[in-house]
Amino acid sequence: MGEIADRLGIRDFSRTDFITLLDFVLETAPVRTLFLSHAKPAPPPHECVELYPKYVFDIPLSGAKHLIYGNGQDLRERHLQSGEALFTPPEMWKLPLWDSPHELFCLVYTAGFLRCTYVDHSRPDGSGQRPACVHFHHTDAAPPPLLNDLLHLLGKVNDETAGADLARALFRLTRDFLAADSPADIGKAERKFLEIKQYLSENFDLPLTREETARHFQLNPGYLSRLFREYAGETFSGVLRNLRMEHAAFLLKKTDLLVDEITLQCGYQSTPFFTSAFHRHFGLPPARFRLKNREERRN
Numbered sequence: 001m002g003e004i005a006d007r008l009g010i011r012d013f014s015r016t017d018f019i020t021l022l023d024f025v026l027e028t029a030p031v032r033t034l035f036l037s038h039a040k041p042a043p044p045p046h047e048c049v050e051l052y053p054k055y056v057f058d059i060p061l062s063g064a065k066h067l068i069y070g071n072g073q074d075l076r077e078r079h080l081q082s083g084e085a086l087f088t089p090p091e092m093w094k095l096p097l098w099d100s101p102h103e104l105f106c107l108v109y110t111a112g113f114l115r116c117t118y119v120d121h122s123r124p125d126g127s128g129q130r131p132a133c134v135h136f137h138h139t140d141a142a143p144p145p146l147l148n149d150l151l152h153l154l155g156k157v158n159d160e161t162a163g164a165d166l167a168r169a170l171f172r173l174t175r176d177f178l179a180a181d182s183p184a185d186i187g188k189a190e191r192k193f194l195e196i197k198q199y200l201s202e203n204f205d206l207p208l209t210r211e212e213t214a215r216h217f218q219l220n221p222g223y224l225s226r227l228f229r230e231y232a233g234e235t236f237s238g239v240l241r242n243l244r245m246e247h248a249a250f251l252l253k254k255t256d257l258l259v260d261e262i263t264l265q266c267g268y269q270s271t272p273f274f275t276s277a278f279h280r281h282f283g284l285p286p287a288r289f290r291l292k293n294r295e296e297r298r299n
Helices: 003-007 015-028 145-154 160-180 188-203 210-216 221-231 236-254 259-265 271-282 286-298
Strands: 033-036 055-063 065-070 075-080 084-088 093-097 102-109 114-121 135-138
Touching (some): 003 055, 055 065, 055 093, 102 145, 114 160
Parallel strands (some): 033 084
16 A cells, blocks of 8 residues: 555545545645647557557656656656646557556546546566556446546647646546446446456456456456356456457557557567467458558548
8 A cells, every 4th residue: 555545544445435535636636737648759669558548647646657658749758746647538648667656546537437546556566567457446327428528628738737727627527426426236246247347457458367366356266257157248268358359459440559569568478379369359360450440441
């Protein structure tokens, strides 16, 4: 547990705990400077950048979050401090570096849900690798239209101070939305399955296994498999593969990243193995899939 989370009495990272973290961002360490990531210039080659079809805020709570991103003209390298944040709209990229101690609070907005995440990297292990995201809350309701309108507007604001002003207003509305969100009335087993699936959605770029995931959730691997068969109609490995393939297709359609780079971003260690898995899933190898998509867009 990092310094700020410990000071705030965060324990189980429930919805209430994430509201407490958001209150800290709003009242104690408000964002005064908001940096905006762009698609250009292109990211450094052979690096595992983050690029997703969603809006993401990276908000350091303590320490310094080391990031590289494009500002539309140049590459920018920053060590974000408390009171600063990086806003990454859909299809824009950022390169997080995991070489400095920090606590990170993230808000992730999609059309279907809001996800809050907390990463404790206050004691780096020296590997430079991204730690698994194990603390998160996923709303059952979709963000209201006003939040989506503000997010869209923020993507057009290049002034760092004006962007921060608008972000703080967005965070206050987000806090109200989060407080009003009521969990769906579902059973304990289904709730656990959804929690595990969210964990996979956050970490599919890591070399996850059924056994390691079961150990993280303190479950028997056989019971974890039964949860996936019952609530997904699919195996654990099948759900994980679908998440990876969906992201691989997105990257092939929207970026010029090399297949080797996409391999790593989708949790595979071997490009030939990834290429074979992609071919089986989509009926085309990655390079032909990208070419076919571009030809269809031209027509």
